[in-house]
Amino acid sequence: MTSTDPGAPDVLRVEHISKTFGTVTALRDVSLRLARGEVLGLIGDNGAGKSTLMKIICGFHQPDGGRILLDGAEVTLRSVEHARSLGIDTVYQDLALINELSVYHNMFLNREPVLLGCLLNNRRMRALARSYLDDMGVNIPSVDVEVAKLSGGQRQAIAVARSVYSRSKILLLDEPLAAMGAKEGVQILDLVRDLKARGEVSIVIIAHNYAQVLEVCDRVNLLQHGSITFDKPTAQTSVKELTDLVVAEYRTARARRGP
Numbered sequence: 001m002t003s004t005d006p007g008a009p010d011v012l013r014v015e016h017i018s019k020t021f022g023t024v025t026a027l028r029d030v031s032l033r034l035a036r037g038e039v040l041g042l043i044g045d046n047g048a049g050k051s052t053l054m055k056i057i058c059g060f061h062q063p064d065g066g067r068i069l070l071d072g073a074e075v076t077l078r079s080v081e082h083a084r085s086l087g088i089d090t091v092y093q094d095l096a097l098i099n100e101l102s103v104y105h106n107m108f109l110n111r112e113p114v115l116l117g118c119l120l121n122n123r124r125m126r127a128l129a130r131s132y133l134d135d136m137g138v139n140i141p142s143v144d145v146e147v148a149k150l151s152g153g154q155r156q157a158i159a160v161a162r163s164v165y166s167r168s169k170i171l172l173l174d175e176p177l178a179a180m181g182a183k184e185g186v187q188i189l190d191l192v193r194d195l196k197a198r199g200e201v202s203i204v205i206i207a208h209n210y211a212q213v214l215e216v217c218d219r220v221n222l223l224q225h226g227s228i229t230f231d232k233p234t235a236q237t238s239v240k241e242l243t244d245l246v247v248a249e250y251r252t253a254r255a256r257r258g259p
């Protein structure tokens, strides 16, 4: 489900972004769009520039050139906190959860709810965490358990739930399925499907498993050597087409290098 209003501006537009690190050009003239409620898959080989692009959209890196528009208005994202305040949240591979803390403390890390002017009301946080996780269909036996004792899929689900709770309008998932078992991977994909059905949040997912990308995404972009080379609705492409594109790029690069 994408934007219900065809006249509405894209929730996010990245236009002609470039980024170099010393002599390495990580991104060159990259443009990308994300409609409201859309799930966009960002794929590409190792070193193609996917994480760099995500880190620019979440305010971690500043681009060398180009611009970013949120709901049609140009913004300069000064930091991760600034991007978060504008509704852009990222779930990294390392998740940024604190293993020694309980599920409910992690859910409200740096965002503790206030009750009658008092911060850190444990009873309130516990109840809210339980209701958010239940509401999102996240299966956690107890919100009192330390996150270190949970599976990778459960931890991932908590990190996503935390971003959704914070009312993010754009969620960036950097390899949410990396290191996931089959069951845990399905749990995360179900969560993404659920969010998509609600249409409240727009999502960019970086993933290496093309079948899973095609399962949950509305559209797919391929990054190759710092440039977007492919942009299609998932219904108009296939695992074979995506694999062939990446393999062809590898063969061309190898032929250029010589024997």
Ligand SMILES: Nc1ncnc2c1ncn2[C@@H]1O[C@H](COP(=O)(O)OP(=O)(O)OP(=O)(O)O)[C@@H](O)[C@H]1O
Pocket: 021, 024, 025, 026, 044, 045, 046, 047, 048, 049, 050, 051, 052, 053
């Ligand atoms: N902080 C940095 N300093 C120097 N070079 C960097 C930095 N971050 C990324 N790069 C370089 O930029 C290029 C793109 O890296 P990036 O991490 O964005 O790729 P990726 O597509 O996310 O790869 P992967 O799938 O392996 O995670 C690579 O050549 C990488 O070495």
